[in-house]
Amino acid sequence: MNLRLGTRGSALATAQSGQFADAVVAAAREAGVEATVELVTVTTKGDVDRGSLVGLSQTGVFVTALREALLADDCDFIVHSLKDVPTQPYPGLDVVAIPEREDPRDALCTDGRTLVELPHGASIGTGSPRRAAQLLAVRPDLDVRPLRGNVDTRLGHIGDDLDGVVLAAAGLNRLGRAADATEPLSVSAMVPAPGQGALAIEIRSDASDALRELLATLDHAATRACVTAEREALRVLDAGCAAPVAAHATVDGDRLTLHTRVIGQDGRLALNERNSGVLAEAAAIGRQSGFSLLGRGAEKLMGRA
Template sequence: MTEPHATRALRLGTRRSKLAMAQSGQVAEAVSQVTGRPVELVEITTYGDVSRAHLAQIGGTGVFVTALRDALVRGEVDFAVHSLKDLPTTQPEELVLAAVPVREDPRDVIVARDALKFTDLPRGARIGTGSPRRMAQLNAYARGHGLDIETVPIRGNVDTRIGYVRDGELDAVVLAAAGLNRIGRIDEVTDFLSVDTVLPAPGQGALAIECAADNAELIAALAELDDPFTRAAVTAERSLLAALEAGCSAPVGALADLLADGQIVKEMRLRGVVGTTDGTRTVQLSTTGPVPDTHDGAVALGRALATEMLTQGAAGLMGERAH
């Protein structure tokens, strides 16, 4: 006898990493509350999880997402949770981004030996990161402020990366505040990098909840978890990324934030940066306008800033272009 639809557990597709499981578990609880149905996690291994190559070498775009989306299309899971910064900027027609919940802290952070701050690291300090975006901005800041650092490409989960510092192989590593928050390890951070120093990846700190486009009932339920301000912000950031024709491993940073007067939100500011990984050349611009109240409005904000950046030479600074 088949289980009644109303009581059947919803199947949530997730990557197997500790961080993915933690954030998917939090979403599962929220979805269970709004639907009244149990939610079970279905672990899926993605190409990005099994490949040991650096993201820039394996293409970056979609390597953590494709297997989850394939499982959705095949009906093996009902919905999936992604780190939004991992999503390619093109949305498949058969899938819909049903919810973008309230964003976590979008900043990058340093975990350094001896509880050091970024600007207190010794001359020749080795800083590990797998992100060309972080390398570009850290090296640019160091050049402009007389710091002597070496950025070292690394891969691996949070334990592996922090382990490089604990073992003395590196002086510091750069991670996302949101990820450490979600796995309860934010107390290991020795310095929070201001977004004026390092702009985050487009969509960093936000989650994307995706399901089949023809599942109207589930789309309606998941929509209750959507935060319109977060969605507008990440839409503008990802529009900038798409208009620069850059993959998610390209050295592009972007952040849209709300400018408020007291409790009243007045405007949205979008900042974007692209640079060479050695930090010798960067293009960084910003634009401010009314808070977009439509998807198209947020897209237009991103495109407008990207156009300005391209006229300033941004295209020539990106090592990887989307194919």
């Protein structure tokens, strides 16, 4: 079985795609099938547009080109960072697997100083309104500045024009750069983005049963339940990349607990919602959280009212 995996060309995308490709080969071998996986690089609009993505209605900017390549039969399956994937289903494609999630936390990267040790007015770079708002909630004195670029580019600003940057711990881990994280930030103070740390594997709806069954063996039920709840809350809130919306679900036995947060961009006001239920109710838990937050005035905090 010779397979083609579509991926973005960034170091992080190719690292996580390569790791998943290895998992596919191992799963095939365990099933008694010899498989090879070739990485097919696809350039996305998000890779070539160097301006800010915030406010440009570009939700899904990193995934559309990959999906088009898959539908055009340029590859057999694709790997996304789930937090980049829009919540609406995409015609002709199925999410066949969500592997076990990496560390969902955000990580502060500095010259060695933690968040509480940084001086008054310290400059922190991030391209995420969610991260910016939650940083200001903890440290209103911070000078939070917009930042884009790959991991190396962002880390290169530390000690130059920035005192620190905030990145996803999962990305650092997948790149073998965990040592660059000065302080992993707690999920209670810095609630992650919905789906952060998880991957989504998509295939065409008419893909062969053999491919579908192989990839499905790499699905992780608890991770799928958690991200389903998180993304359902996001879908109900109808929040795009410009809205500071966070959601993090955990599993304990057969119970799932979801913490959803909507926070004003200056960090001064926040709405928190916590709901729980059995794993099978993951989608309903997410919807309940989203509707409850809307009823409590979330639209105003998201700048829509």
